[in-house]
Amino acid sequence: MASPQAQALIDLYKNWGAAMAANPSMGIEEIREIFDHWGDVTGEPGGVDYLEVDAAGVPCLWAVPKGCAMDRVLVCTHGGGYAVGSMYSHRKMFGHIAKAVGCRAIILNYRRSPEFPHPAQNEDAVAVYKWLLDQGIKPNHIATTGDSAGGALCTSMVLGARSKGLPLPAAIMPQSPWYDMEAKGATLKSNAAVDALVQEPILQGMVSMFLGEQSKQDPLANPLYADLKGLPPIYIQVGGDETLLDDSLRFVEKAKAAGVDVKCDVYPEMQHVFHFLAGKAPEADKAIKQYADWVKPKLGL
Amino acid sequence: MASPQAQALIDLYKNWGAAMAANPSMGIEEIREIFDHWGDVTGEPGGVDYLEVDAAGVPCLWAVPKGCAMDRVLVCTHGGGYAVGSMYSHRKMFGHIAKAVGCRAIILNYRRSPEFPHPAQNEDAVAVYKWLLDQGIKPNHIATTGDSAGGALCTSMVLGARSKGLPLPAAIMPQSPWYDMEAKGATLKSNAAVDALVQEPILQGMVSMFLGEQSKQDPLANPLYADLKGLPPIYIQVGGDETLLDDSLRFVEKAKAAGVDVKCDVYPEMQHVFHFLAGKAPEADKAIKQYADWVKPKLGL
Secondary structure (H helix, E strand, C coil): CCCCCHHHHHHHHHHHHHHHHHHCCCCCHHHHHHHHHHHHHHCCCCEEEEEEEEEEEEEEEEECCCCCCCEEEEEEEECCCCCCCCCCCCCCHHHHHHHHHHHEEEEEECCCCCCCCCCHHHHHHHHHHHHHCCCCCCCCHHHEEECCHHHHHHHHHHHHHHCCCCCCCCCCEEEECCCCCCCCHHHHCCCCCCCCCHHHHHHHHHHHHCCCCCCCCCCCCCHHHCCCCCCCCCCEEEEEECCCCCHHHHHHHHHHHHHCCCCHHHHHCCCCCEEEEEEEEHHHHHHHHHHHHHHCHHHHH | CCCCHHHHHHHHHHHHCCCHHHHCCCHHHHHHHHHHHHHHHCCCCCCEEEEEEEECCCCCCEEEEECEEEEEEEEEEECCCCCCCCCCHHHHHHHHHHHHHEEEEEEEEEEHHHCCCCCCCHHHHHHHHHHHHEEEEEHHHHEEEEEEHHHHHHHHHHHHHHHHCCCCCCCCEECCCCCCCCCCHHHHHHCCCCCCCCCHHHHHHHHHHHHHCCCCCCCCCCCCCCCCCCCCCCCEEEEEECCHHHHHHHHHHHHHHHCCCEEEEEECCCCCCHHHHHCHHHHHHHHHHHHHHHHHHHHCC
């Protein structure tokens, strides 16, 4: 049974849904203001410093846990359908992950749609990854992570890096990734009644802002169509009550078929990006500890 | 008329009131969890780094605006009746003030009551002030600021420094200060219907945790009983709808009588510590700009 604390995320999502339903013509700026509060349900990690940096032209936020390995880095791409959310809304969540792993995290404020459609997000992510390599961080000391759209972006970032001939990072850790631009997952319907946030009309709006007239099968926008061969180890975490659950399950099948070392944990009764409950609900803290236990040896920690 | 954005603070306070009314036996840890969300209504200042530091044994958070004067410092004491709130809940609010002034801020996580009653808070504040002097920061390059109980503490910190023979800072900037431990202000009743948060029973509970059996007239706990002669310039900002408005007005009379250069702005229709609306409501941004315009020349900026 879900912890009582996990209810906070359901309440948050339901409040958002009510606010958006009450104002169907809500503009993107108002929707962004709503999603700026995503991190309100996250506990403060504590013992983490935050420093803004310009990384190859992309505004970013370093999260630096006290006493961490400075030469190991998590590249973090926040969620929000490529259109909302920021390095601030996800500061604490990625701060928790960095603290658990014992390394630095760099949280990207990549360009958002609709002002900047695909592939601006992928370009920014690859630019920051390359910037880290240019700073002398070894690729096998880097892991990528991200949630929702950022879960796809932390995957496609590696595909983009590969296409540019860059050495690949040690690992990829998507949370509740949103891969499928065609909205074909069976859980979109079967979990619609229990997912408090992600419903098909919202997704269609996000796809439209992100892709415009571009193909929904572009591998960098939809990694379900990508050649996954040779990708580093991947560990996906996803909630059992998510409409996007099938995005993870189908990606795992594809990755396995491509010979990738891929692992996926489904957390029963958990909502989309339940990791936002870090520091508050045991399910999130447990998941983050599992991420840390899995990735530390891969980063040589 | 108050801006529409200012309603967010009223909503927050009313939600807290409802939560506390629904559970009258709520423990201090639960109340702290509620007040941890104070900063949820504050906009992210942006362009400010945050670094935790141990200052003479007191955990603190540096807020460092990009390009600021590193040798000018605001010493910030958060509010919450000396019992709740933290350097995290007030991070963004003090970040806004530091950014407007163009200097660093050090936000104290002083020991809280009831675990640590008065004068632990004053001791911690004076210790951090002395630590800054020991780091080579000049006293005339320091201003103190704080809200509510922290508004009193940023005042009593200077009284405590004076009693220890330390040189005094350049200025004191309390927001909605809570000075009166005896709850004698006329606005406690006359503004009770419009103040969405601060009511007499809450104050009595805070006094009891803070002072126990100690005197409510101790000048370090209640600066209305302090000898204010020789204090640096003081600029108080307070909301017109506050039950604590009289705390400010009476303090100003006392300070004037003692020959202190004191100024007080009352913001019509504003709630307790409306500065939490920084980055969101024009009233808060205007007040903070007024603080900055006033204090910059005093800090040589």
